[in-house]
Amino acid sequence: MKILVLGGDGYLGWPSALHLSRCGHQIGIVDNFARRGYDQELGIASLVPLASLRTRVTAWREVSGLRLEVYEGDLTEAGFIHRVIRAFRPEAVVHFAEQRAAPYSMIDRDHAVYTQVNNVVGTLNLLYAIGELDRDIHLVKLGTMGEYGTPNIDIEEGWLEVEHKGRTERVLYPKRPGSFYHLSKVHDSHNIEFACRAWGLRATDLNQGIVYGQQTPDTALDPRLATRFDYDSLFGTVVNRFVVQAVLGLPLTVYGSGGQTRGLIDIRDTVECIRLSVENPARAGEFRVFNQMTQSMSVLDIARTVAEAYPGDVEVERLANPRVEADQHYYRVQHSRLTELGLIPHLLSETLLTSLFDIAREHAERALPQTILPQTDWRTPSATARTTPP
Ligand code: NAD
Numbered sequence: 001m002k003i004l005v006l007g008g009d010g011y012l013g014w015p016s017a018l019h020l021s022r023c024g025h026q027i028g029i030v031d032n033f034a035r036r037g038y039d040q041e042l043g044i045a046s047l048v049p050l051a052s053l054r055t056r057v058t059a060w061r062e063v064s065g066l067r068l069e070v071y072e073g074d075l076t077e078a079g080f081i082h083r084v085i086r087a088f089r090p091e092a093v094v095h096f097a098e099q100r101a102a103p104y105s106m107i108d109r110d111h112a113v114y115t116q117v118n119n120v121v122g123t124l125n126l127l128y129a130i131g132e133l134d135r136d137i138h139l140v141k142l143g144t145m146g147e148y149g150t151p152n153i154d155i156e157e158g159w160l161e162v163e164h165k166g167r168t169e170r171v172l173y174p175k176r177p178g179s180f181y182h183l184s185k186v187h188d189s190h191n192i193e194f195a196c197r198a199w200g201l202r203a204t205d206l207n208q209g210i211v212y213g214q215q216t217p218d219t220a221l222d223p224r225l226a227t228r229f230d231y232d233s234l235f236g237t238v239v240n241r242f243v244v245q246a247v248l249g250l251p252l253t254v255y256g257s258g259g260q261t262r263g264l265i266d267i268r269d270t271v272e273c274i275r276l277s278v279e280n281p282a283r284a285g286e287f288r289v290f291n292q293m294t295q296s297m298s299v300l301d302i303a304r305t306v307a308e309a310y311p312g313d314v315e316v317e318r319l320a321n322p323r324v325e326a327d328q329h330y331y332r333v334q335h336s337r338l339t340e341l342g343l344i345p346h347l348l349s350e351t352l353l354t355s356l357f358d359i360a361r362e363h364a365e366r367a368l369p370q371t372i373l374p375q376t377d378w379r380t381p382s383a384t385a386r387t388t389p390p
C-alpha cells in the first residue's frame, strides 16, 4: 500500500515508517521538525543522539535497499498537506504529527494555544484534503487513552451503549481529559467522527497508552536509525524517565501517592498496531476506535518494577503532584480489538528494562540532570509567556 506517515521524524512516527516499509509498503514521510524545535526552545535533548531525517533516510536505503519519500512542511498550512496528498496519492495516512506532551501544553497560555491550534487545525486541514481529494483514504489517527480520563466505570473502545429513561443510544464514550494537550485529542476525535458521518470518510482513532522503550528491530540495525529517548520532565514518559533516573543514580520521581493508573504499551507493539490498523481498514463512513494499550499499571508499581529490575540501589521519592489528576481511582479498560486483529503483546519485563538500562548507560554522559524535576504546575495558569513555541 502507499502510506503517508505524518510526523514520521518523531519518536513513534520514525520506527513506524520503517516497520511499514520493511513490511512491503511504499512510504512517504511528512514532518515540519517542530519536535526538534522544542528541544532548541527548552534546552532539552534526546538521550540517544539523533541523525537528521535526510541521514536517516539514506541509512535506511543503505541498510534495507528501501526508499522513503520525504515532504517537509507544516500541517497547519492547508495548501501544503493538500499538495502532498495530491502528489503522493496515499491509500492510508497515519497521523502522528501533533504536539504530544501534556506538561508542554500546560507551561503557559502560548503553549496551550500553540498545542491546540497545531493539533486541531492540522487535523482539520488533513480531513479537508482527504475529503476533497479521495474519501477512500483510510485515516489512522493517533489519539490517547488520556482522552477518557479515569471514570468510575469501565472504559470501552470508543463507544458506549447508554440506556436513559427507557431509551437506548450508542454514543461516543464521554471524555474527561487531564491537560490542554489531551483535550486537543478529544477535539480531534469529535472532528474526525463528524467527518466520517458527514462525508463518509473512513477513520481509525488509536487511543494509545503511554509508550515505553526505545528500540525496534529496524531502528537497532544502525545507530543512524535510532529514535528519540526523552527523559526530561516535559517530554519524557514515565517508564523511560524512571529508567534514566535509575541509571543516573537519582531518585525515581513519583508524583503524589503514585496510585494513578495508566495504560502502557511497548514501542515494538506500537509499530505493529499501526501495521494491523492500516492493513485492516475501517469501512467507508466508519469512525472506529481501538484502545492501543497492552496492560495497566499504577505509577508506584512502575517505579517499584524499575527499581527491582535495576542492578543497584534505587530510591523512590514521592513529590508533590504538579498535575491535577486522581491518584486513587477505578481503572478498567477494554482493549481487545487489536489483539483480535493479531497483536501479540510484549508486556513490561525485566529483559526489556535491562536493555533500556544498557542504552541509557551507554549515553549517560549526554544526560542533562537539570531537566528532570517537574517545572510545569497545572494549578497556576500563566498568561505570561515563558518561552516561545516554534
Ligand atoms: P513526537 O513529538 O516525537 O513526534 C511527532 C512528530 O510530528 C514530530 O516529529 C513533529 O516534528 C511532528 N509535527 C508536529 N506538529 C506538526 C505539524 N503541524 N506539521 C508537521 N509535522 C508536525 O511524538 P510521539 O511521541 O512520536 O507521538 C506521536 C503521536 O502519538 C502523537 O500524536 C501523540 O499524541 C501520540 N501518542 C504518543 C504517546 C507516547 O507515549 N509517546 C502515547 C500515546 C499517543
Ligand code: USQ
Pocket (backbone or CB within 6 Å): 100, 101, 102, 103, 143, 144, 145, 146, 147, 182, 208, 209, 210, 211, 235, 236, 237, 238, 239, 241, 253, 254, 255, 256, 258, 260, 262, 263, 299, 323, 325
Ligand atoms: N508521572 C510521575 N512521575 C514522573 C512522570 C510522570 O508520577 O516523573 C505520572 C504522571 O503524573 C501521570 C503518569 O505518570 O499520572 C503518566 O505521565 P507521562 O508523562 O508518562 O504521560 P502523559 O503525560 O499522560 O503523556 C504520555 C505522552 C502522551 C500520550 C499519553 C498517553 O506524552 O503523548 O498521549 O502518554 S495517556 O497517558 O494514556 O494519555
